[in-house]
Amino acid sequence: MLPPLPDGRVRPAVLAPAAVLSSAATAVDPLDPDVVALAADLLATQRSEPGCVGLAAPQLGVPWRVVSLDVTGHPKARTGHGPMVLANPVVVAATRWERGREGCLSVPDLTGDVKRATRLVLRAVVPGTGEQVEISTDAFEARALQHEVDHLDGMLFLDKVAGAHALHARQVYL
Amino acid sequence: MTSGRVQLVVTVIGRDRPGIIADTTRLLAGLGANLEDSTMSILRGHFAMVLVAAADVTATEAEAALAPLSADGSLQVSVREVPAEAPATPLGATYLVSVHGADRPGIVSAVTAVVAEAGGNVTDLSTRLSGELYVLLAEVDLPAAVDPEQLDRDLVATGLELGVEVSMRVLDPDVL
Numbered sequence: 265m266l267p268p269l270p271d272g273r274v275r276p277a278v279l280a281p282a283a284v285l286s287s288a289a290t291a292v293d294p295l296d297p298d299v300v301a302l303a304a305d306l307l308a309t310q311r312s313e314p315g316c317v318g319l320a321a322p323q324l325g326v327p328w329r330v331v332s333l334d335v336t337g338h339p340k341a342r343t344g345h346g347p348m349v350l351a352n353p354v355v356v357a358a359t360r361w362e363r364g365r366e367g368c369l370s371v372p373d374l375t376g377d378v379k380r381a382t383r384l385v386l387r388a389v390v391p392g393t394g395e396q397v398e399i400s401t402d403a404f405e406a407r408a409l410q411h412e413v414d415h416l417d418g419m420l421f422l423d424k425v426a427g428a429h430a431l432h433a434r435q436v437y438l
Numbered sequence: 439m440t441s442g443r444v445q446l447v448v449t450v451i452g453r454d455r456p457g458i459i460a461d462t463t464r465l466l467a468g469l470g471a472n473l474e475d476s477t478m479s480i481l482r483g484h485f486a487m488v489l490v491a492a493a494d495v496t497a498t499e500a501e502a503a504l505a506p507l508s509a510d511g512s513l514q515v516s517v518r519e520v521p522a523e524a525p526a527t528p529l530g531a532t533y534l535v536s537v538h539g540a541d542r543p544g545i546v547s548a549v550t551a552v553v554a555e556a557g558g559n560v561t562d563l564s565t566r567l568s569g570e571l572y573v574l575l576a577e578v579d580l581p582a583a584v585d586p587e588q589l590d591r592d593l594v595a596t597g598l599e600l601g602v603e604v605s606m607r608v609l610d611p612d613v614l
Binding site for chain 2 (some may be wrong): 279280281286371372374385419422423424425426427428429430431433
């Protein structure tokens with residue numbers, strides 16, 4: 265799920281409130297060179313941010329359905345597919361819902377408790393190759409993928425927190 | 439419970455420091471007061487506590503006993519006697535209204551006005567200001583007669599006027 269990519273550019277993350285984070289993104293042609301370049305920028309930007317496991321194109325200000333993800337080495341991850349970039353991802357099955365705490369590069373100071381499926385099947389297309397993939401995953405990779413797909417639908421974790429007291433100040437570890 | 443038992447509402451507000459809860463509850467325990475419901479939080483650096491306690495003393499006596507808390511001027515403490523209320527029973531289903539967007543005055547009043555007009559009862563609410571971003575989360579009990587889809591539409595319309603995102607969804611209780 266990691267095609268040959270050009271060198272990506274680290275781009276500034278868009279922060280909430282920004283209209284692009286609350287609007288549905290549009291489907292892309294996975295073979296479009298601009299889409300491939302965007303995928304490379306997503307991965308480069310994600311890797312430049314400590315603790316960031318995934319990024320969606322709207323977070324770079326681009327309303328396209330492209331995400332990057334890599335949960336390798338994360339303590340909450342069980343199954344992991346390594347670094348990936350995906351175009352037009354669609355959740356086809358989501359089961360075994362559990363509450364967990366998550367943050368977002370676009371909402372830097374807050375975290376929230378959000379119920380997510382811990383078993384997930386997702387279909388997508390690999391930018392650059394056009395390969396159709398189906399990803400079956402669980403635990404933290406499943407959570408991260410749902411968070412990124414939500415971005416493509418104009419949803420933030422703020423729209424899904426579990427209750428009036430499910431929002432927290434992000435802990436700063438010095 | 440003795441016949442002289444009353445319900446007291448104690449509020450403590452002021453600059454946060456370690457030990458406020460320990461000090462307050464030690465003085466209340468010394469009065470024989472029994473803590474019932476309470477909520478305590480830090481709001482932009484200010485410690486804020488509201489609690490309900492059953493006690494055999496008057497509000498004036500309790501306030502005098504808590505006076506050491508406010509001696510250095512960093513905390514404001516008040517005690518009021520309230521009539522006993524039966525615990526609220528939910529009217530119907532509970533919904534969570536989530537609002538986020540650019541901060542501006544009037545978001546909470548506009549959103550809660552729509553909820554109130556529909557007959558919804560806000561049972562819990564918290565807000566956060568984080569940079570430019572304002573977030574409001576409100577748990578709302580809706581009587582069975584209220585159409586949640588209509589309320590959702592009204593809230594979304596209000597959100598459009600305010601320039602903020604508003605969504606509403608049912609809160610499932612996860613009874614295990």
